[in-house]
Amino acid sequence: MIKAILIFNNHGKPRLSKFYEHYSEDTEQQIIRETFHLVSKRDENVCNFLEGGMLIGGSDYKLIYRHYATLYFVFCVDSSESELGILDLIQVFVETLDKCFENVCELDLIFHVDKVHNILAEMVMGGMVLETNMNEIITQVDAQNKMEKSEVNLTLPVLFMFECMT
Amino acid sequence: MALKIVKGSIDRMFDKNLQDLVRGIRNHKEDEAKYISTCIDEIKQELKQDNIAVKANAVCKLTYLQMLGYDVSWAAFNIVEVMSSSKFTYKRIGYLAASQCFHESTDVIMLTTNQIRKDLSSPNQYDTGVALTGLSCFVTPDLARDLANDIMTLMSHTKPYIRKKAVLIMYKVFLKYPESLRPAFPRLKEKLEDPDPGVQSAAVNVICELARRNPKNYLSLAPLFFKLMTSSTNNWVLIKIIKLFGALTPLEPRLGKKLIEPLTNLIHSTSAMSLLYECVNTVIAVLISLSSGMPNHSASIQLCVQKLRILIEDSDQNLKYLGLLAMSKILKTHPKSVQSHKDLILQCLDDKDESIRLRALDLLYGMVSKKNLMEIVKKLMLHVDKAEGTTYRDELLTKIIDICSQSNYQYITNFEWYISILVELTRLEGTRHGHLIASQMLDVAIRVKAIRVFAVAQMATLLDNAHLLTGNMQRKGICEVLYAAAWICGEFSEHLENPMQTLEAMLRPKVATLPGHIQAVYVQNAAKLFATVLKSQEGNTESTAAQETSQLMIDRLPLFVQSANLEVQERASCILQLVKYIQKLQQKDVEVSEEVSALFAGELNPVAPKAQKKVPVPEGLDLDAWINEPPSESESEDEQPKAIFAKEEPKHSRPRHTEVDEKELARRREARKQEQANNPFYIKASPSSQKVYQEGPGVEHIPVVQIDLSVPLKVPGLPMSDQYVKLEEERRQKERAEKKKKEKKKRKEKRSGRGKKHDSGPESEEDITPAHMVDIVTEEMPENALPSDDDEKDPNDPHKALDIDLDNLVETAKRRPLADSEKLPVRSHRAAEAPKSPTEDGDAESAALQEPKKKSSKEKREKKKDKERDRKKSKEEKKKKKHKHEEKEEDLLGGQADEPAVQSEETSEVAAPPTSTSAEEAATVAAEEAAPVPEAASGTAPDSEPDEPKDTEMEESKSSKHKKKKQKKEKEEKEKKKKKKHHHHHHHSDGGGGEESVQNGTVEDEEPLPPMSNYCLLAENSYIKMVNDIQGNLQDGSQVVVSVIFENKCESFLKSMEFNVLDSLNSKLQRPEGSGPHDGLTVPFQLPPGVSNEARFVFTVQSIVMPQKLKGTLTFIVKNEDSSTHEKLDFKLHFTCTSYLITTPCYSDAFAKLLESGDLKGSSVRLEGVNMPFHHLLARICFHHHFSVVERIDSCASMYSRSIQGHHVCLLVKTSGQTVSIDAKCDEPTLLGNVLDEIKQTFSQC
Secondary structure, eight states: EEEEEEETTTTTTEEEEEEESSSOOHHHHHHHHHHHHHTTSSSSSSEEEEEEOSOOOOOOOOEEEOOOOOOOOEEEEESOOOOHHHHHHHHHHHHHHHHHHOOHHHHHHHHHHHHHHHHHHHEETTTTOOOOOHHHHHHHHHHHHHHHHHHHHHHHHHHHHHHHHH | OOHHHHHHHHHHHHSSOHHHHHHHHHHHHHTHHHHHHHHHHHHHHHHSSSSSHHHHHHHHHHHHHHTTTOOOOGGHHHHHHHTTTTHHHHHHHHHHHHHHHHHTTOOOGGGGGGHHHHTTOSSSSHHHHHHHHHHHHHOHHHHHHHHHHHHHHTTTTTSSHHHHHHHHHHHHHHOOOGGHHHHHHHHHHHHHSSSSSHHHHHHHHHHHHHHHHHHGGGGHHHHHHHHEEEEHHOOOHHHHHHHHHHHHHGGGGHHHHHHHHHHHHHHHHHOOHHHHHHHHHHHHHHHHHHHHHHHHHHHHHHHHHHHHHHHHHOOHHHHHHHHHHHHHHHHHOOOOHHHTTHHHHHHTOOOHHHHHHHHHHHHTTTTTTTTTTTHHHHHHHHHHHHHOOOHHHHHHHHHHHHHHHHHHTTOOHHHHHHHHHHHTTTTTTTOOOHHHHHHHHHHHHHHGGGHHHHHHHHHHHHHHHHHHHHGGGGGGGGGGGHOOOOHHHHGGGOSOOOOHHHHHHOOGGGGSSHHHHHHHHHHHHHHHHHHEEEEEEEETTHHHHHHHHHHHHHHHHHHTTOOOOHHHHHHHHHHHHHHHHHHHHTTTOOOOOOHHHTOOOOOOOOBBTTTTHHHOOOTTOOOOOOOOOOOOSSGGGGGHHHTTTTTTSSOOOOOOOHHHHHHHHHHHHHHHHHHHHOOOTTTTOOOOHHGGGGOTTTGGGGGGOOOOOOEEEOOOOOOOOOHHHHHHHHHHHHHHHHHHHHHHHHHHHHHTTTTGGGOOOOOOOGGGGOOOOOOOOBBOOOOOOOOOOOHHHHHHOOOGGGGOOOTTTHHHHHHSSOOSSSSSSOSSSSSSOOOOOOHHHHHHHHHHOOOOOHHHHHHHHHHHHHHHHHHHHHHHHHHHHTTHHHHOOOTTTTGGHHHHHHHHHHHHHOOOOSSHHHHHHHHHHHHHHHOOOOOHHHSSSSGGGGHHHHHHHHHHHHTTOSSSHHHHHHHHHHHHHHHHHHHHHHHTTTTTHHHHHHHGOOOOOOSSOOOOOOOOOEEOSSSEEEEEEEOOOOOTTTTEEEEEEEEEEEESSEEEEEEEEOSSEEEEOOOOOOOOTTTEEEOSBBOOOOOOTEEEEOOOOOOOOOEEEEEEEEEEEEEEEESEEEEEEEEEEESSEEEEEEEOOHHHHHHHHHHTOOEEEEEEEEEEOOOOOOHHHHHHHHHHHHOOEEEEEEEEEEEEEEETTEEEEEEEEEEETTTTEEEESSOOOOHHHHHHHHHHHHHHOO
8 A cells, every 4th residue: 555645856845745544734744844854865876765754654664765856756655565566656657747748847746736636646546556557547637638628618608708798 | 697607707817726826835935824824815715706616726726735734624615515516627626625635534524425426426437536536535434334335336337447446445445344345345356357457456456455454364366366467467466466475375385385386487587677576575475484394495495595686786776675675584484595695785784775774784683693793793883883863873773782682692602792782882872772772781680690790890880970871961862771770780789899989979969860760760779789888888897987878878868859750759758768767776886787788688580571461360350341330321431431430330230341441451551561661670671661761751852963073972991892802702712722622632532533523614603602601591471371472463453344254255144044135234324214134225225315405414413323323333343353253263143142151151160269359259250251242242243243232132131130239230220221222223223224113122212111130030048049040052052051140148158059950861061071960060159148149050952942940959058157057959940942042133024034935833822911011012022032123013013033053933923902912933833832831921920
């Protein structure tokens, strides 16, 4: 099981936080800070697994992270997940973001956190991995975005009409 | 209207959207909080508008703010509004917000049930998908219960997209609502072979999660998984399956053997490192589970180790890390194969990556030997010095101690070295492990007698230089060491070179700054030292010196008397007065040293950490039993703990386990631990219990900042451990040389010997002799300690509830009296119908939910009820866990209800409380054991769920009836009845919620039932009265349990009671093995005047169709102050047919089927002149004749019961006026006739 997925930048600013277990807002912030503290002080060429972190997890849990440019992607998982598998999953996640946002950068995540959530929801559900196939994920995300757009198109003319009336 | 919409949309154009909000926050870096608070105000305005688009936009922004740490729970209702929008765009926003901030205690969640149900059945797959995703994050037990059926339907949806989500979410549903696992499992299993790989993967995922917690229930799936493993190409699925096998193999070695080959193939063939790694891991698990020694397995081990070595040598740090991780698993069972890679592992200790160093440290544990321990520890000590960051250093510290202390200090050859290592470790700053070092010092000093002289000297130096340890607040953790130092110096003060100096050091004013528990030890041990000093000084005939010492004590102790710490204060004032008295004596020239040292005489032996736990519970003592009356159900939860101590409660009570008692126990345990921690005489070794040591206010919360001291902190006058390494080397060399000499001599002597064979090769383990003859005192254990050695699982683990035997799905269903379809048993509290099988119930439930509007208003009313039920449920679940072993053994319908009765039978037969006062106590205990707690009874495994509550109730009410005062008894009886009703309520909510009208033939608002008792007089004389009750034993169709209450009616003491029965062909008293057929059974207690107690006797019966009577005798001794006489009392034990019946609930449809089947023969009886309300009549039949009401309509009711040998007995009871007619059917006519006669008799008596 995945307990939490966090994305924050090099300064520890959260860009996405998804907890699959309930914590209070304060605890969540503390966890983000602690995780950032643990992850950020690690060198570039050390392994991507990390034990410890008092708040989240315990002995059965691990932090698995990847560092891309200005962003850290951190997954907190228990022993039922394969470490290397999760690393691959992070890679898939980032590649999917890259496809969906066309050359993703931190700004995309900053302004479209809802979209990131929607993409993530197609990969991980309730702490369990739902889909690992990038094409499948993109197909579903696109289909939903299309639906959203069609709804906007439906509403706009009506709005416009009313606006003209006034 | 139009204008409003237009206005809304125009507003919307001016509203900030998420992007604007983010931008705004970025532009207001200085006053971010202020800016956000204005934004929140805006959002609040937006949420007040009717336009759903505006609301959705606001909710979207709130979701972002939630991520930044703002509490947005106040908008929960608006989120629900947005969730229920018909547009996907908004719906998605709503569900996202809900998934981010809803949790179990969000109260609006219960408003969402119908919305979610609607979305789940939406024609648009993405509506369904979004709802599933959202639900997976905030599912509550209620939602799980209400939606389980809908989700199960989705598992067979046409779209794989929905199927895979539905399958995955089932795991969450199982967790929240364990009852759903059994019915859903077949379909889940089906999905393992779904054509869509995504669905398949999801199913594998869910089953792996389930199996990880309770692997044994999933063993039967192994062949299916095996097939999948050999056919699947999806690495993700393969990894999951292989991980699952890793969990299964320890339970089934044969599986392991089968796995080795395909796994080895995979290892050789796969290019995916992740898969390779998991294969290796599972092979290791297999090898661990197999007993080693088989030749082909050593090849596998070699393969694994070899592959792991490749991983460890890889430049990729991740692989290196994982390689070490897997290596440590092999280490446990195959240390030899790992030890050959010692070089590699030691190399990893120098890695720049902390995670890798930590893993390497783990491995070191298994690599040490007598030979290399010092060398390895030396290396680690170097790392300690270099280590930056406290976490890693603390880890090193614990590892050093772990390595050295492992298996009873097996590898330590020189304890002086070890003590100096420990002393060196005290130089660490800011470590959290001061207590760990302290406990090691204590342990070594106590257990290795030879080292005490050295240890005491070291500790004295430490005490002398205490200022170095306490000098700065950063080092607070380490001052724990002083605790050990003070204690060692005090306890073994006879070894001190200069006790006076140490005493002086211990009484320095600075000591008052230490934590209280350490000061307490100081004070106490100062007194010990004082005794030693006095002894030596009085021997010197220098009375002035002795008096000076006393004066020193008297001068310094007042400092401690003022301490805020109670312990310190108490000890200090006590000792101060003592010393003052001693001084007085000294002034009179009285020799006191002998007396003073007698205060501290005697050796303290170490006690094993588990010793307390292993003290066997004396038979007949139930630690979980209530001593006083538990609080009644109606009282509020918070009052309960208080009530535990309420003395005015009636003594005999309905025993009941509640969660409070667990909590309370935990609390007491904690308190006890605390107490032990502060007690220097209580020696602990396990680090977990040591933690308590450090309970000083908020030590953990003080941020540990590393300070850079250029001058290394060195305690002057302490030897360095290094010199011991050298010394040890020299010593060993010398020894070796000597040995060689000796051997040479030997060889010379045995010249005929075969020459070269004795050549001393490289030094082997055994060659190294310890420097000291150490006598490691083993820890004391209580006599006849139980050998059990297990750490129980966390009782709060939610996964325990999912421990359900899934293989016997079909079998158990067959054994039930009713057909059980695959549908979920829905715990409903809304529909009010007669209880039916779960099948129909599910429909009823969904039908009831068709009217959503009404429901939501109802919802509120029911919320309270709901909560109560939930609370009970959680209790129930706890109990369930507790009684798990019973569930497992249970193989008959509802069998477990009787088990406790049998247990208590055994206990009361063996327990013979020696004193008169304890006799009564034992009675309570016996009663409590005999009466299974209601929660326990209903909290059984789902497979037996509907079957047993009533006979438990009967059990309970009966066994707790031996009260001294009848009135009290009856009052309680009434109460019990009420509770009973209450209980059934909640139990049958599983079955359909109809219980309100019919259960037990009583309706809530009808008049209360008269008190009832099943105990009837057996025999009576002027000394003793016996009443008895007979119960069938469901577990054994040939057994009945006779409970007899003996009441002492006279003023004398009754003892040596012996109960004997003349066996008939059909019925026999069960006697302990080895006793003859005519021997009596000793009643396991004595009776003081006026006391009553209950004993149980088991009888075996062959035929149960006829009632019968057995003659018996009770012999006993009446003991007066001056005389004792033998007395006897004859009795006739009457086994009625009723006593062979066991209350078994039955659903109305199953009942109908039973009647339709035509196997039953009928009979009927008419009762005239019955003058009691119908529900009383029913209750009487239920109570006295062990029936349960199936259905009641006005003045007509159907009832059901079963005999211990499985005969069905069905009754149809009708009343009109004072006439009651009973039509009955049973598969055994004789039995039926007798039962009816007995019923008739019951009513003729009243």
